[in-house]
Amino acid sequence: MSYNFRDLLALEPLNADELGFLLDQSKPFQEIQKHPLKKLATLRGKTVALAFFETSTRTRISFGAAASRLGADSMNLQAEASSLKKGETLLDTVFNLNAMKPDCLVMRHAASGATDYVARHLDIPVVNAGDGTHEHPSQGLLDALTIRDRLGTIKNLNVTILGDILHSRVARSNIHLLGKFGCKFTLCGPAMWVPRELEKIAPGTAIRCVYRIEEALEGADVIMMLRVQTERLNDPPFSANDYVLLYQLNAARLRRASSKAIVLHPGPMNRGIEITPEVADGPQSCVLEQVTNGVAVRMAILYLLISGATETDTHPALEVKRKESANASD
């Protein structure tokens, strides 16, 4: 079986078969992380452009490591140092990057939908590395891979997500992926971050919002923590102390979940705010496995998209046509 992914912009439009395929394809790359010599020559001569219009450390390094372990080179654009500060438009910046002839663009942007917009104007594969509060597909995949490794399955699990779900693209990607495998979700956090509307974001997936952490953890197989953006506390008035008191994951609360429950966190963690060090470093925590799996998942994504694009027999005449129709649709 084979699929043809041109871009990876979101997990929502993919079905369970396609998602399962992406996870399976990550496995050989997990093994490569254990080799003494981790560098392949598979994508030698290819270039991956990393355009992070919103700051990131982990994801950018992870994509960079994935590219270099596949033998590809990477070009780096960082928001602070870029000409965006000088008033260049997003499309102009991206077209300039594209004029340097990369084979793939990995992009993060603070605006939801920015990656889709850019992908419509480019004929190279585009990977969404996080767009606003929309999706973060590689994070969703690496979380699913971590869960599958630890629990043996991603089917029909009780998944509890804690924290600022309203603003979380990680939560959305996870719901769209795991929901297609029959997982049930419990979302929990302060009411301002867990509006009831979230119960309807993935039709066909069971999602409930609860506001007491004790209730949310009851019977959970997977607990996903989200980083509390401390800058978002205090507005509306909800102090860090209130958060710790009401929503911090500590060892006593964790005992309400299934005894085999695992704890995930996409990082960076605020130790002592959303999670206690005891839980973060405990046997149920998978945070470092997530990071290791992140490189494997991203290698699989780059390999699939770039090898897929290499195959396509693009005739120059067709390319012009495609461009025109892309412009016409705007």
Place this chain on the structure above:
Amino acid sequence: MSAPEIDRTLQRLAHEIVEKSGGTKSLALIGIVRRGVPLAKRIAQAMRGIDGVDVPVGVLDITLYRDDLSKVAPQAVLRSSDIPFGVDNMDLVLIDDVLYTGRTIRAAMNGLFDLGRPKRVSLCVLVDRGHREMPIEARYIGRKVQTSDTEIIEVRLKEIDKEERVVLVDRME
């Protein structure tokens, strides 16, 4: 080749490998995905009958080491490699069904050397059909077959194909 012929050939190859390696100490077989894998397992089985020793068998998928990225199949499905032993100082025998251009074996060697530094690597194939594009030869050969470029050797094994035979067929255009 019929099923009994394949079986006899594998028995002979097992004997040859044990003989030329001077025993099964530090010997390991590496089956190349896909049809090299059942062949490697069967040769290991045969060796158990000769030396009474379990020779370790590893599995190697060479897709990522190919030199023709996606020219074969778009987004070729990757299968897992599984080499559950250290390859340092081992006497490794790569096992594959058909030796043709030699490019698969070149890729397999690259894959192996990412895992360590084996003492020796040799090659065992069920069928050698000629037309080499690399300076690679097999040390253990089941059968040599003269072929033309328009023909293909179809190896069908019961573990994968639910039937057992080797036939020479014309390439379908």
